[in-house]
Amino acid sequence: MEFNEKQVLIMEKAEKLFAEKGFTGTSVRDIAEVAGVNLAMISYYFGSKEKLLETIFRYRGENIRLQLETMLHDKTMSSLEKVNILIDKYVERMLNQQGFHKIMIRGQMANMQGSTHKLIRQLVVTNQELVKQLIEEGQKKGEFKKNIDVPLMMAVLIGTISHMITTQHFYRDINGFQSMPDEKFRAHLKKKLSYHLKSLFKAVLTYEA
Amino acid sequence: MEFNEKQVLIMEKAEKLFAEKGFTGTSVRDIAEVAGVNLAMISYYFGSKEKLLETIFRYRGENIRLQLETMLHDKTMSSLEKVNILIDKYVERMLNQQGFHKIMIRGQMANMQGSTHKLIRQLVVTNQELVKQLIEEGQKKGEFKKNIDVPLMMAVLIGTISHMITTQHFYRDINGFQSMPDEKFRAHLKKKLSYHLKSLFKAVLTYEA
Amino acid sequence: MEFNEKQVLIMEKAEKLFAEKGFTGTSVRDIAEVAGVNLAMISYYFGSKEKLLETIFRYRGENIRLQLETMLHDKTMSSLEKVNILIDKYVERMLNQQGFHKIMIRGQMANMQGSTHKLIRQLVVTNQELVKQLIEEGQKKGEFKKNIDVPLMMAVLIGTISHMITTQHFYRDINGFQSMPDEKFRAHLKKKLSYHLKSLFKAVLTYEA
Amino acid sequence: MEFNEKQVLIMEKAEKLFAEKGFTGTSVRDIAEVAGVNLAMISYYFGSKEKLLETIFRYRGENIRLQLETMLHDKTMSSLEKVNILIDKYVERMLNQQGFHKIMIRGQMANMQGSTHKLIRQLVVTNQELVKQLIEEGQKKGEFKKNIDVPLMMAVLIGTISHMITTQHFYRDINGFQSMPDEKFRAHLKKKLSYHLKSLFKAVLTYEA
DNA sequence: AATGAATGAGAATTCATTCAT
DNA sequence: TATGAATGAATTCTCATTCAT
Numbered sequence: 001m002e003f004n005e006k007q008v009l010i011m012e013k014a015e016k017l018f019a020e021k022g023f024t025g026t027s028v029r030d031i032a033e034v035a036g037v038n039l040a041m042i043s044y045y046f047g048s049k050e051k052l053l054e055t056i057f058r059y060r061g062e063n064i065r066l067q068l069e070t071m072l073h074d075k076t077m078s079s080l081e082k083v084n085i086l087i088d089k090y091v092e093r094m095l096n097q098q099g100f101h102k103i104m105i106r107g108q109m110a111n112m113q114g115s116t117h118k119l120i121r122q123l124v125v126t127n128q129e130l131v132k133q134l135i136e137e138g139q140k141k142g143e144f145k146k147n148i149d150v151p152l153m154m155a156v157l158i159g160t161i162s163h164m165i166t167t168q169h170f171y172r173d174i175n176g177f178q179s180m181p182d183e184k185f186r187a188h189l190k191k192k193l194s195y196h197l198k199s200l201f202k203a204v205l206t207y208e209a
Numbered sequence: 210m211e212f213n214e215k216q217v218l219i220m221e222k223a224e225k226l227f228a229e230k231g232f233t234g235t236s237v238r239d240i241a242e243v244a245g246v247n248l249a250m251i252s253y254y255f256g257s258k259e260k261l262l263e264t265i266f267r268y269r270g271e272n273i274r275l276q277l278e279t280m281l282h283d284k285t286m287s288s289l290e291k292v293n294i295l296i297d298k299y300v301e302r303m304l305n306q307q308g309f310h311k312i313m314i315r316g317q318m319a320n321m322q323g324s325t326h327k328l329i330r331q332l333v334v335t336n337q338e339l340v341k342q343l344i345e346e347g348q349k350k351g352e353f354k355k356n357i358d359v360p361l362m363m364a365v366l367i368g369t370i371s372h373m374i375t376t377q378h379f380y381r382d383i384n385g386f387q388s389m390p391d392e393k394f395r396a397h398l399k400k401k402l403s404y405h406l407k408s409l410f411k412a413v414l415t416y417e418a
Numbered sequence: 419m420e421f422n423e424k425q426v427l428i429m430e431k432a433e434k435l436f437a438e439k440g441f442t443g444t445s446v447r448d449i450a451e452v453a454g455v456n457l458a459m460i461s462y463y464f465g466s467k468e469k470l471l472e473t474i475f476r477y478r479g480e481n482i483r484l485q486l487e488t489m490l491h492d493k494t495m496s497s498l499e500k501v502n503i504l505i506d507k508y509v510e511r512m513l514n515q516q517g518f519h520k521i522m523i524r525g526q527m528a529n530m531q532g533s534t535h536k537l538i539r540q541l542v543v544t545n546q547e548l549v550k551q552l553i554e555e556g557q558k559k560g561e562f563k564k565n566i567d568v569p570l571m572m573a574v575l576i577g578t579i580s581h582m583i584t585t586q587h588f589y590r591d592i593n594g595f596q597s598m599p600d601e602k603f604r605a606h607l608k609k610k611l612s613y614h615l616k617s618l619f620k621a622v623l624t625y626e627a
Numbered sequence: 628m629e630f631n632e633k634q635v636l637i638m639e640k641a642e643k644l645f646a647e648k649g650f651t652g653t654s655v656r657d658i659a660e661v662a663g664v665n666l667a668m669i670s671y672y673f674g675s676k677e678k679l680l681e682t683i684f685r686y687r688g689e690n691i692r693l694q695l696e697t698m699l700h701d702k703t704m705s706s707l708e709k710v711n712i713l714i715d716k717y718v719e720r721m722l723n724q725q726g727f728h729k730i731m732i733r734g735q736m737a738n739m740q741g742s743t744h745k746l747i748r749q750l751v752v753t754n755q756e757l758v759k760q761l762i763e764e765g766q767k768k769g770e771f772k773k774n775i776d777v778p779l780m781m782a783v784l785i786g787t788i789s790h791m792i793t794t795q796h797f798y799r800d801i802n803g804f805q806s807m808p809d810e811k812f813r814a815h816l817k818k819k820l821s822y823h824l825k826s827l828f829k830a831v832l833t834y835e836a
Numbered sequence: 837a838a839t840g841a842a843t844g845a846g847a848a849t850t851c852a853t854t855c856a857t
Numbered sequence: 858t859a860t861g862a863a864t865g866a867a868t869t870c871t872c873a874t875t876c877a878t
Contacts, residue, residue, distance in 0.1 A: 019318070020318070020319060021233075021319060022231045022232075022233055022234065022315065022319065023231075023234070024230075024231055024233040024234035025231065025232070025233035025234075025319075027871075027872065027873080028872080028873060028874085029871085029872080029873090038838070038839050038840080039839085039840090039873095039874095040838075040839055040840080040841095040874085040875085040876095041838075041839080042873095043873075043874055043875080044837085044838070044839085048873075048874080049873065049874095102318050105314065105318070105375060106231065106315065106318070108375040108376055108379075109228065109229070109311050109314065109315070109375050110229060110230060110231065110234070121379060124376060124379050125379065125383060128379075128383065149401065149405060151373075151380055151383070151384075152369070152373070152401065152402070152405050154372075155368075155369045155370075155372040155373045155376070156365060156368075156369045156409070158368075158372050159364075159365075159367075159368035159369040159370070159371055159372030159373070160361070160364045160365045160368040160369065161364075161368070162368055162371065162372060163363075163364040163367055163368030163371060164360075164361070164364045164368070166314060166317040166318050167317055167333060167364070169317075170317075170330060170333050170334065171360055174334060174337065174360075175360075192358065192361065193361070196358060196361050199413075200365070200409065200412075200413055203409075203412040203413060203416060204408075204409055204412060207412060207416065215862095236846080236847065236848085237847080237848060237849085238846085238847080238848090246863095247863065247864050247865085248848095248849095248864085248865090249849080249850080249851090249863080249864060249865080249866095250862090250863070250864080251848095251849095252848075252849055252850075253862080253863075253864090257848075257849075258848065258849090437736070438736070438737060439651075439737060440649045440650075440651055440652065440733065440737065441649075441652070442648075442649055442651040442652035443649065443650070443651035443652075443737075445850075445851065445852080446851080446852060446853085447850085447851080447852090456859070456860050456861080457852095457853095457860085457861090458853085458854085458855095458859075458860055458861080458862095459859075459860080460852095461852075461853055461854080462858085462859070462860085466852075466853080467852065467853090520736050523732065523736070523793060524649065524733065524736070526793040526794055526796075526797075527646065527647070527729050527732070527733070527793050528647060528648060528649065528652070539797060542794060542797050543797065543801060546797075546801065567819065567823060569791075569798055569801070569802075570787070570791070570819065570820070570823050572790075573786075573787045573788075573790040573791045573794070574783060574786075574787045574827070576786075576790055577782075577783075577785075577786035577787040577788070577789055577790030577791070578779070578782045578783045578786040578787065579782075579786070580786055580789065580790060581781075581782040581785055581786030581789060582778075582779070582782045582786070584732060584735040584736050585735055585751060585782070587735075588735075588748060588751050588752065589778055592752060592755065592778075593778075610776065610779065611779070614776060614779050617831075618783070618827070618830075618831055621827075621830040621831060621834060622826075622827055622830060625830060625834060633841095654867080654868065654869085655868080655869060655870085656867085656868080656869090664842095665842065665843050665844085666843085666844090666869095666870095667842080667843060667844080667845095667870085667871080667872090668841090668842070668843080669869095669870095670869080670870055670871075671841080671842075671843090674870095675869075675870075676869070676870090
C-alpha cells in the first residue's frame with residue numbers, strides 16, 4: 001500500500017483528531033478542514049470514515065512486530081538487556097505516536113465492531129506473546145525469578161506509559177512545566193519513564209520477594 | 210443532591226454506555242432505550258446530555274477524597290501498611306466502577322472543555338496530593354527511600370489497573386477465562402492486581418536501587 | 419368574566435412576553451416562570467396557550483368602544499375638540515398598554531387564524547367606524563374640509579403612535595434619554611405625540627390644501 | 628456577496644413566511660417546503676435560521692442609503708421637492724418590499740439580540756440622520772418653519788405606511804376591494820399614500836401653526 | 837482525478853399538553 | 858383545586874455519503 005502526500009496528510013490530521021476527540025467526536029468535515037482538503041476527498045480516497053481509521057491502523061501498526069522479533073532472536077544480549085531495550089522501544093514509540101496510542105486506548109475500551117477491533121486485538125496478542133517469550137527465555141537462563149505474571153507486567157509497562165500520556169496536561173500544570181516546549185517536555189518524559197520503568201522491572205524480575 | 214430511582218437508573222445506564230461507546234458515540238436515544246424511559250425524560254431531569262455526564266461525575270466522585278483523607282491521618286499504621294490499603298482501595302474502586310473510570314480515561318485524553326474537565330482535573334490533582342503526603346510521611350519516618358517520583362508512582366498504580374481494565378476482554382480470551390462468571394473474574398483480577406502491585410510498590414519504595 | 423389574582427397575574431406577564439418575543443417566541447414555561455406559577459396552571463386555567471391569548475384580548479379590549487361612543491354623542495363639544503380628545507385617548511391608551519398594542523400589531527400582520535383574529539378585526543373595524551362618524555359630523559357642521567380619507571387618517575394616528583412605541587428604544591438612545599426613568603419618558607412621549615398629532619390633524623382637517 | 632438562484636429563492640420564500648408568521652412562528656421545514664428545496668439545504672447555505680434572517684437583512688438593506696444620499700446632494704431641487712421624492716421613495720420601497728418591512732417591524736418590537744438587531748438599528752439611525760439633514764437644509768433655506776420634530780415626522784411617514792401595510796386586509800374588506808388584483812390594489816395604495824402624505828407634510832413643514 | 841452541491845438519516849433539545857394524585 | 862411527572866410531536870441542526878460534472 002502506497003499513499004500519496006495528500007493521503008498521508010489526511011491520515012495524520014485524522015489521527016490527531018481521533019486521538020483528541022474520539023472517533024465519533026470527530027467529523028469528516030473537521031478532518032477535511034484541518035487537512036485543508038475537499039470534504040469529498042476523504043470518502044473518495046478511503047471509502048468511508050470507518051475505513052480511514054482502519055487504514056491509519058494498518059499504516060501505523062505495520063512494522064512494529066518486526067522490530068521486536070529481530071531483537072528477540074539476538075543471542076548476544078542478556079535477557080535483562082533485552083528487557084531494557086524493550087522498555088525504551090515502547091517508551092519511544094508510544095510517546096512519539098501518542099495520537100495512535102490514544103486511539104488504541106479508546107479502541108480497547110470500546111466493544112468496537114468491525115475490522116479495526118481485530119487489528120487492535122492482533123496487535124495486543126502478538127506483543128504479549130513476544131514479551132512472554134522474552135521473559136521465559138530469561139527464566140530459563142536463570143536471570144529472572146520464577147513467579148512472574150506476564151500480562152500484568154505488560155499492564156505495568158503499557159499502562160504506566162499510557163497514563164503518563166493521558167495525564168500529561170495535568171502533570172505539566174502541576175509541575176509548572178507549561179512553558180516548556182513540547183519537544184523538550186516529551187524528552188523529559190521519555191527519560192523519566194525509561195529510568196524508572198527499568199529499575200522497576202529489574203526489581204520485579206530479579207529480586208526475590 | 211438526592212436522586213430518585215429513575216434518575217439513578219438513567220445515570221447507571223448512561224455511565225455504562227459512555228464507558229463502552231464514548232460520550233459522543235452514545236446517543237440520548239440509546240440511553241433512553243436501555244434505561245426504558247422516555248427520550249425527553251433525560252433532558253427533563255438533567256437538562257442536557259452534557260449535564261448528565263457532569264451529574265454522573267459528581268455522583269461518583271463525591272466521597273472518594275474522604276476515604277483517603279481519613280486513612281492518611283491514622284497514626285497506628287505504618288506507611289507501608291497505608292500504601293497497601295491505598296492499593297486495595299484503588300483496585301477495589303476502579304474495578305467496581307469500571308464504567309466511571311473508563312469515562313475518566315476518555316475525559317483525560319480529550320482536551321475537554323467545560324465543567325466536566327474541571328471535575329476530572331480536581332480529582333486527579335487531589336488524589337496526587339494525598340498520595341504525595343503519604344509517601345513523604347513514609348520518607349520522614351525512614352520507611353521509604355528518598356528518591357521517589359510520586360507522579361510516576363501514581364501512573365504505575367492507576368495506569369496498571371486502567372490497562373488491565375481496558376484489556377480485560379483480550380486477557381480473558383487469551384487465558385481461556387471466557388466462561389468464568391463476571392463476578393468471579395473480577396475477583397480474580399482484584400486479587401492478582403492487589404498482590405502484584407503491593408509487592409511492586411514494596412520493592413520500589415523500600416529497596417535501594 | 420371574573421378573574422382571580424393569579425389569573426390576572428398570568429395574563430399580565432403573558433401579555434408582556436407576547437409583546438416582546440411574539441406569541442410563538444414565548445413558551446408556556448417562560449410565562450409560568452415569570453409569573454411564578456406552576457406550569458400546568460396555565461393550561462388548567464385557560465385551556466391552552468391560544469386561549470390564553472384570546473382571553474387577554476377580551477380582557478383588554480372590553481371597554482374601549484364604550485369610551486368612544488359616549489364621547490361621540492356629546493353635543494356640547496365642537497368636532498375639533500372631539501378629535502383632540504380622541505387623539506389624547508389613543509395616545510394615552512396605546513402608551514399605557516404598549517404590550518397589548520404590540521400584540522395587536524403582530525396579530526394584524528399575521529394572517530392569523532382562529533378567534534383571536536376575529537377579535538382584532540372587530541376592534542379595527544369598530545374604531546374606524548366611530549372615527550368616520552366623528553369626521554362626517556365635523557364635515558356636516560362645516561368644521562372640517564370635504565376631501566378627507568378616514569382610513570388614512572386612522573393610519574396616521576395609529577401608525578405614528580405605533581411607530582413611536584416600536585422604535586422608542588432607538589429614540590431613547592439617539593436622544594440621550596437612556597437614564598430617564600421609564601415613567602417620565604412615557605410622559606414625555608405622550609406630551610410630544612399629543613401636541614404634534616393635534617396640530618397635524620388640525621392642519622389636515624381644516625386648512626384647505 | 629453573490630447569491631445563486633436557489634439561495635435567492637430561499638431568501639424570498641423565507642422573507643414572506645417570516646413576515647406572515649414571524650421568525651419563531653416559521654419553521655425551517657416550512658421554508659424548505661415552500662421553496663421546494665431539501666431541508667438541510669438551508670443550514671448548508673446559510674448556516675442557521677438566525678443567519679438566514681441576517682442574510683435577508685443584508686440582502687435587502689444594502690442599497691437603501693445610497694439612493695437617499697445621492698438625492699440629498701442634488702442642488703437643483705427645492706427642499707420640498709426633495710421631501711416629496713423622499714415620500715415617494717419610502718412609499719414605493721415599503722410597499723414593494725412589504726415582507727421585509729414587516730420583518731423589520733417585528734424586529735423593532737422585540738428586544739432582539741445578536742447581529743440582526745444591530746442591522747436594524749443601523750438602518751433606523753442612518754435614515755433618520757439623512758432626513759434630519761434634509762429638513763435642516765429646508766429650514767436654512769427658509770422653506771420650512773423652525774419648530775419641527777424630526778423623529779416625529781419619521782414616525783408619521785413610516786408609521787402611516789406601516790399601518791396601511793399591516794391593516795391592508797381590513798382596508799380591502801371594508802372598502803369592497805377584495806376582488807381587485809394585488810398589483811392594482813398596491814398601486815392604489817401607493818397613489819393614495821403618496822398624495823396624502825405629501826399634502827400632510829407640506830402642511831406641517833410650511834404652514835405656521 | 838477531483839469537487840461543489842446536495843440529501844436522507846439521525847442528532848439533541850424544547851414544546852404544549854395531559855394525567856395521576 | 859392544584860401540581861409534579863411525564864410524554865409524543867416537532868424543533869433546529871449536523872452528519873457521512875453520494876452524485877453530476
